[in-house]
Amino acid sequence: MSPEQIDFRAEGDDAWYSATVELDGDVLRLKYCDFSEKHDQILKAGDFKSLSEIELFEDRFRPASVQAQDSECSKVLEGDVVCASSTFENDDLRFYDALVDGVEYHEHARKQGEEEECLCTFILYWLHGPKAGNLTATTIGQICQIQPSGQIDPKVASFLKLARERFLVNGSPALISKGNGSPNMQHKKRFLQCLKQTGYFQYEVFYFLSKKKPVFVNLINETT
Numbered sequence: 001m002s003p004e005q006i007d008f009r010a011e012g013d014d015a016w017y018s019a020t021v022e023l024d025g026d027v028l029r030l031k032y033c034d035f036s037e038k039h040d041q042i043l044k045a046g047d048f049k050s051l052s053e054i055e056l057f058e059d060r061f062r063p064a065s066v067q068a069q070d071s072e073c074s075k076v077l078e079g080d081v082v083c084a085s086s087t088f089e090n091d092d093l094r095f096y097d098a099l100v101d102g103v104e105y106h107e108h109a110r111k112q113g114e115e116e117e118c119l120c121t122f123i124l125y126w127l128h129g130p131k132a133g134n135l136t137a138t139t140i141g142q143i144c145q146i147q148p149s150g151q152i153d154p155k156v157a158s159f160l161k162l163a164r165e166r167f168l169v170n171g172s173p174a175l176i177s178k179g180n181g182s183p184n185m186q187h188k189k190r191f192l193q194c195l196k197q198t199g200y201f202q203y204e205v206f207y208f209l210s211k212k213k214p215v216f217v218n219l220i221n222e223t224t
């Protein structure tokens, strides 16, 4: 059985790549699909400098996104966050997340004996990467649907557990910085954590700040 593919957001260009992982003791080998072994990334559980660094690393993983099919284009809706490909410098095809800003639905082409062809146009608002903040028109072929985060890959989970153990004493963080203990701060942290769990909180703030009224910012101020 071939190892399960996951999506990994690379540190260099912040683009999403299909990858598989291998865990050997406390060493995680990240293998980029369609790239040679020399691009493999080797990570040691002991290399992380803080719990927050581990958390940022964890955020780089998610289940593999699924290519949207021509016949199912009506499932891609305005307001959805999708993972989309685009060509960047040197005709490089890379994947970044984008918000579907609008959809122009058109009747699909149906040739006898062939699958239907989607002729709709999707307007994407890029959330990160070289086109961040820009709108582009694209077709269904460039769109992948992001899968619910759900469970993290078991090998990645084991690796993160090992990495976190260094920073934990009796199951609690070994280092607690001053000032974080106030109830107000705790409340704020919990609230932000809750928003974060709903997914794309940062993207939404970014999107609304740049395009519409900063509704999320008001929301945060009211609760502090």
Ligand SMILES: [Zn+2]
Pocket: 070, 073, 074, 105, 106, 108, 117, 118, 119, 120, 140
């Ligand atoms: Zn269509």
